[in-house]
Amino acid sequence: MTEVELRHLRTMAAIAEEGTFGRAAVRLGYTQSSVSQQVAALEKAVGGAVFDRPGGPKPVRITALGEVVLTHGRELLAKAEALGDAVDRFRAGGGRIDIGTFQAATNLILPGVVRRLLDEHPGCDIRLSDVDPADPGADRRDLLFHYDRIAGDVEHIELLEEPYLLVAAAGTFPAGPVPVKRLDETPLVAWPPTPHQKRLERALAEGGARPRIVFRTGGHEAVLSMVRAGIGSAVMPALALHRSDVWSDERLTVHPLRPSPATTWYLYWPAGRDRSPLVTRAVDIAVETARDLMTQMHRRAQRRP
Known part of the structure; x- marks a missing residue:
């Protein structure tokens, strides 16, 4: 498995929570094509599809591989957020x-x-x-x-x-x-x-x-x-x-x-x-x-x- 980027995991989590690529793009401030590109890069990194895409306005479904990636990805995102908070506190004298x-x-x-x-x-x-x-x-x-x-x-x-x-x-x-x-x-x-x-x-x-x-x-x-x-x-x-x-x-x-x-x-x-x-x-x-x-x-x- 090649290196997974935090931004790809963040995009995946937004799609899983919003249900569609379009709503995730609005939430993150990306274009829909940018969201699609990030998901494609993530799937290439993990070696398989993380979402089933029914097409049209229907919500996407997360795959079994996607569940594994999302579970551990959320842990990494939480740790990254904690790291960012710690660095900010350090810079502020905390x-x-x-x-x-x-x-x-x-x-x-x-x-x-x-x-x-x-x-x-x-x-x-x-x-x-x-x-x-x-x-x-x-x-x-x-x-x-x-x-x-x-x-x-x-x-x-x-x-x-x-x-x-x-x-x-x-x-x-x-x-x-x-x-x-x-x-x-x-x-x-x-x-x-x-x-x-x-x-x-x-x-x-x-x-x-x-x-x-x-x-x-x-x-x-x-x-x-x-x-x-x-x-x-x-x-x-x-x-x-x-x-x-x-x-x-x-x-x-x-x-x-x-x-x-x-x-x-x-x-x-x-x-x-x-x-x-x-x-x-x-x-x-x-x-x-x-x-x-x-x-x-x-x-x-x-x-x-």
């Missing part, structure tokens, strides 16, 4: 998107991305997963938020550059920026030696400071609690303080560091892969949200006495 993320991006950027995608495309399928820093898997996801450079066949944009800030008990340091060298042998509360924390401590060492780590604990609030308790200061990413009450806490002061260590947030996607409308929209929202975050952070820092 597909699936897999996003890898890390904690800070999850807290500060991802909620806005997810909320706006669902508002704009209620049928989209958003799948989120936490990133393993040792194996971020940028090639396995449509998008990946990460705070480090990734080698391999990926493309990226820089979302923002996040400075580190010094948080100390009030009166520990003079107001204003603090030189990194001033932190040499200074008691600090710090995170456990995660890859992120190790990079920070290397940056401090390159700036001439090897602080005395008096306590390591996970979680930004736990670190701040220990600073409030008075056992040491802390060097923290600026956006970790974005929604914190540290800015209004009279027991604490926040200082820029000079030179300022910083970490860059990136958004990755596999190189060479066509980005769907949903992925493209997610990138646009992430860039906009990151820009707004940085604006808010700078304004807050300027208002700090």
